[in-house]
Amino acid sequence: MLRELYQEMIIDHGKNxxxxxxxxxxxxxxxxHNPLCGDKLVVYVHAENERIQAVRFKGEGCAISMASASLxxxxxxxxxxxxxQHLFEQFxxxxxxxxTTDDLGKLAIFxxxxxxxxxxxxxxxxxxxxxxxxxxxxxIVSTE
Amino acid sequence: xxDKALAINALKLREDFPILKQHNRGNPLVxxxxxxxxxxxxxVINAISDFYLTDYANIHRGIYELSERSTSRYELARxxxxxxxxxxxxxxxxxxxxxxxxxxLIAHSLSEYGQWQAGDEVILSVAEHHSNLVPWLLLKERIGxxxxxxxxxxxxxxxxxxxxxxxxxxxxxxxxxxASNVLGTLNPIEKFSEIAHSHRVPILVDGAQVVPHMPxxxxxxxxxxxxxxxxxxYGPTGIGALYAKKNWIEQLPPHHGGGGMIETVSLDQxxxxxxxxxxxxxxxxxxxxxxxxxxxxxxxxxxxQNVFAHETALLDYAxxxxxxxxxxxxxxxxxPKVGVISFVIEDIHPHDLGTVLDHExxxxxxxxxxxxxxxxxxxxxxxxxxxxxxYNTHADVxxxxxxxxxxxxxxx
Numbered sequence: 001m002l003r004e005l006y007q008e009m010i011i012d013h014g015k016n017x018x019x020x021x022x023x024x025x026x027x028x029x030x031x032x033h034n035p036l037c038g039d040k041l042v043v044y045v046h047a048e049n050e051r052i053q054a055v056r057f058k059g060e061g062c063a064i065s066m067a068s069a070s071l072x073x074x075x076x077x078x079x080x081x082x083x084x085q086h087l088f089e090q091f092x093x094x095x096x097x098x099x100t101t102d103d104l105g106k107l108a109i110f111x112x113x114x115x116x117x118x119x120x121x122x123x124x125x126x127x128x129x130x131x132x133x134x135x136x137x138x139x140i141v142s143t144e
Numbered sequence: 145x146x147d148k149a150l151a152i153n154a155l156k157l158r159e160d161f162p163i164l165k166q167h168n169r170g171n172p173l174v175x176x177x178x179x180x181x182x183x184x185x186x187x188v189i190n191a192i193s194d195f196y197l198t199d200y201a202n203i204h205r206g207i208y209e210l211s212e213r214s215t216s217r218y219e220l221a222r223x224x225x226x227x228x229x230x231x232x233x234x235x236x237x238x239x240x241x242x243x244x245x246x247x248x249l250i251a252h253s254l255s256e257y258g259q260w261q262a263g264d265e266v267i268l269s270v271a272e273h274h275s276n277l278v279p280w281l282l283l284k285e286r287i288g289x290x291x292x293x294x295x296x297x298x299x300x301x302x303x304x305x306x307x308x309x310x311x312x313x314x315x316x317x318x319x320x321x322x323a324s325n326v327l328g329t330l331n332p333i334e335k336f337s338e339i340a341h342s343h344r345v346p347i348l349v350d351g352a353q354v355v356p357h358m359p360x361x362x363x364x365x366x367x368x369x370x371x372x373x374x375x376x377x378y379g380p381t382g383i384g385a386l387y388a389k390k391n392w393i394e395q396l397p398p399h400h401g402g403g404g405m406i407e408t409v410s411l412d413q414x415x416x417x418x419x420x421x422x423x424x425x426x427x428x429x430x431x432x433x434x435x436x437x438x439x440x441x442x443x444x445x446x447x448x449q450n451v452f453a454h455e456t457a458l459l460d461y462a463x464x465x466x467x468x469x470x471x472x473x474x475x476x477x478x479x480p481k482v483g484v485i486s487f488v489i490e491d492i493h494p495h496d497l498g499t500v501l502d503h504e505x506x507x508x509x510x511x512x513x514x515x516x517x518x519x520x521x522x523x524x525x526x527x528x529x530x531x532x533x534x535y536n537t538h539a540d541v542x543x544x545x546x547x548x549x550x551x552x553x554x555x556x
Contacts (some may be wrong), residue, residue: 001169002503003524004497006554015491036511037495038525061525062493063555116499 005119008089009071011066014063017070019077023056032059032129032141039065039122050081055059057126064119069126072109080133088127095123152446153380154537160185160442161535171505174543179353179484179507179531182378184439186507191438192380192431203430204404204421218430221437222420223233225385226439229351229370230361236393238386238420239428239436243352244275246371246386247319249347249423251279253396255287256315262288267310267318269294269347270521273325276300276350276515280319289430294320296521300329300476307336307435311343318347322354322365326513326529327476328459330354335357337366346392346548352384356443357482358452358535362387374432378534379439383432386423393420446534455483455532462530469548475522479547481534486513492555494526500554504547 016120023044033040045052055073059066072091076084092105093099098114113123121143129141158164161183166173175183195217203215212329219234226234240246246321258264266280267552270293283289292315294307323330333349339348346368354360356377362370369392373384388396398405398416402425416422443451456498462485466472489497498510509529512519519526532543 002500002554005499011555012498038512045479062495064496086197119495119499 001112001115007047007109007112009106009109010063010067013050013067013070017057019056019065019070019073021058023054025054026040026056028133030129030133030137031140032125032143034061034121034125034130034142036063036144037061037065038079039125041065041069041126042104043069043126043133045130045133047081047103047134048107052076052081052084055130061125062119062122064113064122068110071110072088072130073127075105076130085131088131090115091127092124097119113140123142149527151450151457152456152534154535155291155511157185157414157446158535158537160187164535166443168505168507169503171503172543174506176530176532176536176540176544177507177509178356178533178536179376179529181381182356182533183535184378184380184435185442187442188435188438192435195431195434199434200431202427213320214430217437218268218428218433221433224437224440225387228360228444229355229385229387230363231387231389235419236387236390238388238393238423239433240371240384240423241382241429242373242384243350243371244279246369246384247276247348247350248279249386249399250369250371250388251283251421252399254317254346255283255289257345257396260287260289260316262292263312264316265290265292265315266293266316267294267307267320268330270296270321271300271302271324271327271518272319272321273350273352274516275352276319276321276348277517279397289316290314293517296518297478298522299329299478300324301478302331304332304335304339308339311339311345315343315345318345319350320347321350321352321500322360323357323482323484324518325353325484325517326486326515326518326527327478328481328486329476329478330397330480330530332483333365333367341366342487353484354482356451357455359448367404368392372385374436374439376437378442380429380432380435383429383436385436388420393422394418396423398422398425402426404428433503443534451534454534455536458532458538458541459483459485460534461538462532462544465541465545466548469545469552472548475524475527485531486527486529488524488527489552492526492551494524496552497548500551501544501547504543504550506547508544 025046026044028045046054082130095113201211201214225232292310348369349367351372355372370387375381405425474484494510
């Protein structure tokens with residue numbers, strides 16, 4: 001069970017997150033923070049004509065939260081805002097119920113989170129944050 | 145496997161705690177979270193259910209035999225608490241619903257008695273548990289008192305010289321923990337009391353994390369108030385004690401009003417009883433008090449000096465094992481300590497570590513431990529905390545260390 005949660009890819013992305021850093025051309029930006037956990041990140045999105053051109057993030061936190069953010073940025077690059085919303089819903093079903101779909105690609109490895117309900121908020125923080133950014137929601141996001 | 149020679153026979157004591165026999169995530173439970181709450185021995189569980197089976201009735205009110213027996217047992221429990229912390233009189237012990245309730249009671253009653261106003265000061269430390277922080281923050285919001293904080297050295301020792309400088313003509317109270325629930329470091333309360341009293345300022349001491357671990361003598365500590373909870377020393381939840389020196393019991397106004405603490409009530413007036421019951425409005429947790437007394441009896445049989453020796457041996461053993469793990473840092477090294485260790489590991493977030501340990505059956509706490517300012521002081525978002533109880537053994541430490549090594553392998 002532990003191996004299912006902490007798979008090599010998650011450890012790797014947790015330690016060496018991809019698309020890590022600020023984005024000067026960002027026209028959407030939002031902060032996500034779980035104060036009880038200590039997970040904190042900022043998501044930057046550059047979107048044009050309803051399509052995500054680039055997405056990056058900066059932050060610090062547990063391996064689950066950082067790996068989730070990293071893999072999310074890889075998946076969402078090039079997707080439309082509508083597709084991003086759809087994938088967010090699918091990811092949520094994945095980490096709460098273990099329901100996998102082909103659309104999620106590499107993110108299917110997060111199915112293991114469903115066995116550790118306490119960590120769902122870590123896995124979903126980046127996703128809630130990017131949705132808030134795209135929807136221009138003013139409040140800092142928390143999944144606690 | 146024969147356990148190493150210890151001041152108490154923990155392996156035998158474990159038989160009194162059937163809950164420890166279970167599995168946690170498919171592995172034998174290793175319970176190392178007694179600082180959060182302790183497990184209860186059969187003697188306490190049985191005392192509570194036996195009480196409900198034979199001696200239960202409402203107290204202080206009835207004139208029938210059953211009620212007399214119930215009242216007598218409740219008052220005997222008060223006496224047990226008095227003797228356990230070596231207070232002068234049983235009338236200096238107020239039963240509350242716990243440490244947090246006791247501190248809130250003092251915050252209300254003392255500020256009312258002293259007519260505290262905006263600009264009056266309370267001295268705390270940066271290491272306080274939220275239960276000895278939030279009541280004072282609430283007073284700060286409500287009436288504008290100023291909070292001053294005793295700083296802490298990197299070792300976990302409070303800076304007593306800085307403490308002396310914090311006093312002013314407006315200081316109304318010092319409120320301080322006897323030991324840090326995160327670091328385990330013991331504060332020399334006798335010294336802190338002496339300094340407070342030299343400024344004619346009373347001192348409240350949060351003893352929740354010390355009473356389960358060593359003998360306590362509130363007269364030696366010379367504090368004005370001492371508070372602790374039963375659930376942290378092998379007793380039930382929902383009950384605790386507030387020790388207050390007799391003059392405070394006599395002078396402080398009640399906070400909660402209701403039955404059991406009044407002498408006379410008319411439509412427009414009320415007079416109150418004297419003594420600790422003035423602060424015990426309503427039907428108290430009677431069975432809880434009985435459980436409280438049973439826990440005291442149980443601990444007295446084990447011997448608090450033996451408990452301290454046992455947990456110190458475990459603490460020393462655990463420290464030695466943990467310090468062999470590369471990139472592991474123990475937060476708060478100053479001795480003496482109660483059996484609590486907080487640590488961080490570079491490159492492994494406390495929550496990831498906590499999850500691996502959980503998976504291996506190890507129950508520890510990973511988080512801010514209700515001490516967010518202390519986390520900020522040491523620059524960490526959270527720590528992993530091991531804490532010992534009378535039922536822990538060297539084997540428990542070994543299991544925990546093995547799980548930490550597993551986590552290191554997973555994250556390398």
